[in-house]
Amino acid sequence: MSDQQQTEVIVVGAGPTGLLLAGDLAEAGVAVLVLEKRGAEISNLSRAFAVHARTLEVLDARGLTDDLSALGGNRLSELFLFGSAKIDLSGLDTRFPCVLMTPQYNVERVLRERAAAAGAEFRFGHRVTGIDQADGRVTVRTDRGDFTAPYVVGTDGVHSGVREAVGIPFPGEAVLRSMMLADAELDAPPEHSPSVGSANGAFCFVAEFGDGTWRVIAWNAADQQDDDAPVTTGEIRTALKLAFGTDFGMREPRWSSRFHSDERQAPTYRSGNVFLAGDAAHCHSPAGGMGMNTGLQDAANLSWKLAAVLRGADPALLDTFEAERHPVGAAVLRTSGRIIRAAANKSKVFKAVRGVVLGAALRLDPVMHKVTGEISGIDVHYGHGPGGHRLVGRRAEDVDLAGGSRLYEALRGGRFVVLDSAEPTGAVDAASAEPDGLTRVVRPDGYIGWAGEDDPAAVRAYLEAHAGRL
Template identity: 55%
Template sequence: MTAPGNVVIVGAGPAGLLLAGDLAAAGVPVTVLERRATGSSLTRAFAVHARTLEILDAREMAGELLATGQKVRRVRLFGAARVDLSRLPGRFPYLLVTPQYETERVLEGRALAAGAEIVRGAEVVGLRQDETGVEVEIRLADGTADHRRADYLVGCDGVRSRIREALGLPFPGRSAIRSVMLADVRLDDEPREVLTVGSSGDAFAFLAPFGDGWYRAIAWNRDHQVPDTEPVDLAELRATVRRALGTDHGMRDPRWTSRFHSDERQVPRYSAGRVFLAGDAAHVHSPAGGMGMNTGLQDAANLGWKLAAVLHGHTGPGLLDTYHAERHPVGRAVLRTSGGLVRAATLGPRPLRAARTAAAALATRVPPVARRAAETVSGIGVAYPPPRGAHPLTGRRAPDIPLMGEPSRLHEALRGGRFVLVVAANDPAVTYLATKRWADRVHCASADGATRTSALVRPDGHIAWATDETAPDRRATQIRDALTMWCGPPAAHVHH
């Protein structure tokens, strides 16, 4: 068998590390270039949403990450308005609060164990691509020059992406909120809720625990809009938190402070030739709702299996066009949701704030609205547009259904990185098609329970194809055609 081509990833943040692990696990040589010489002990993101936990579960990482954080089943927005995550479908009806560096640690461990190469202190200074590959020029930590060539390159290098700039792609958008204060602090008075959030119109504050006695404080003061270079004064931080929350919880001993502005931006195209963008390099959001990192991780989950399929020769490069088609609308929707939340949280006039709070409290008590809000924020509701005439399940997230035998549930079956064909029990013709002719690409499993639906689940957990056909011959033909379309031609030599 011919060895597959290789991939270079720029950026060892969450998206880059998940993508590296997926490619390495699929047998694709992958190198990650990271400008930082060491991993960061700082953190931006705290929220790991339900859909991301499902993605991690399908890679056998959810359990390790769950041990590092705290579960939140209801997230307060304004006043009595809350998003209830406890009714979400699936194994993770909550938000996991854990520092981003814990997420990166778990992802990096998997990537290295699978064989990915991570080169730190490697700064990209140039990029060229042609019809056969991509070449990047890099400057190493000791100042020496080097270069890497790959079949494909993925820029996961953040909001100031060198890869996006090298491609000449615009990054249109605007600043959602300016002069936001950040600090890692101790608190004398532990908050009652895991996540503490509040606003007064002129002030906004958010507190999240690291789990070791330190808290990340995020605060905004409408009356003091200064450049990002202005130092954060503890007295102003405490006063702003008191205005937003009614107390500063005895805030003291800051070990780190900073000031930043939050942008809302999205690149018009997630790819150019053989180069792709994922995570903050492609889209950046306000922190409201904690959806930014999660969206980037889901970008990586979408792209990884497609790159592997193309590089292994199972399908043509046209599959890679679906990355932009599927993920760009998701990024745009997250921009709208997070932007709406931050603007609602920072409304100034008191009458508008009162109306906002009342409307949000009322809406979140209406079951369909509450369910939709939870599915939107958590990512559980993300579905990709199906082709015309497709089964209604096509493009939707596949639930973690129980299966007969081992593996005993769908997410466990996805851990091999293959497609999973789920069929009714006792369907030997279909089982033969998948286990003999597509065994290297498809795991065939029988649903544990009465079902008439057969479904082909993609490695990222979305449904590629489904049918309710019950006639055995027609069903077998449909499944064979679906396997050929999604997984490539069957193996040439099959022993009967």
């Protein structure tokens, strides 16, 4: 190893976002190095627990959904909110009309195994101390040596060293302080999972992982402490009793922590050849369980673009990462913010009508469709651009293909898929779907990149600009 190791992409941070990104790049034949300040052991202390429908599709396009499910979890088609209000996910137009409740460390395990098997290199115990950019290359300085690559992606969380090193601000505010997390068994669990309780100046969320363990998120306005203050079992039980009227017979937690819930978003996701994704680019409350999901979808959007540009695609393709994902991050901040503020509202009048009003609204099909589409990520779209077909930028539904396979199986390996095309184009798959007179080019992240009447020249031009060498 030289004093300054050379590679093609450096990913800083081995959480879910960085691991999916690294795995995608490695599978595409890109030399990728992952730097992580923690040790090699995957921590069992994690905040995230919900894997939504769109993320399950993202994992399906990588052959990982079954592997993740095998590690345990609880698939829920209904999410109960305040009072009788509930979100019904069963109507989502997807193979996964549900949310999978499973600890973040399970997600990290399947993603790390995949990345390592594909050839990604890992360096643990490396803390970023600075970043330099010159002549189209980026040097990452760490406390254990320097590393250089054409591109660097910071996926190193809310306190991102990459973001700080390149001087990208992280404006926002702390919405709630002294929130408590715990995983514990409940001797008298609630009827529904998840359940949300909010009363007497406290609110709590409890959800079952499927193995008898429940994730508890608790907040008590009357008991506000610094983040580094130890969490006691008594504090959590008190918050549960205030919010639900019972502590559900909560046993001693296997672990607990305290944190404050911020709403922040970087104004730009890029500085030169350095990109930000996941919590390094945006953070928000745990309400709705959308944080990890948004980061994983950031990675799915960026990975194929980096690989394509390194294969010779138009470098302007990388500009579309921020253009497509920044609005999504902003929307998630708004959605999660509305939920957490509704839960923490202290008005007795508001609390009295909240569940009734929300329940009535959710019984309206258009409202339910909008809410489930937002929370699940199924309705995320990127816009078709000037002169583009109305389908461009839309999520591609998983369809059956000739020969018995599915679209999302054909996407595996980071491939573009041309639907309704007469013949394959190099390394790009061509397969027949429903003959509706349209040709569609599906990007590796499962979104439609080009659509129109059969036009081989136009398809070729699109692929040359977006796929690189075929």
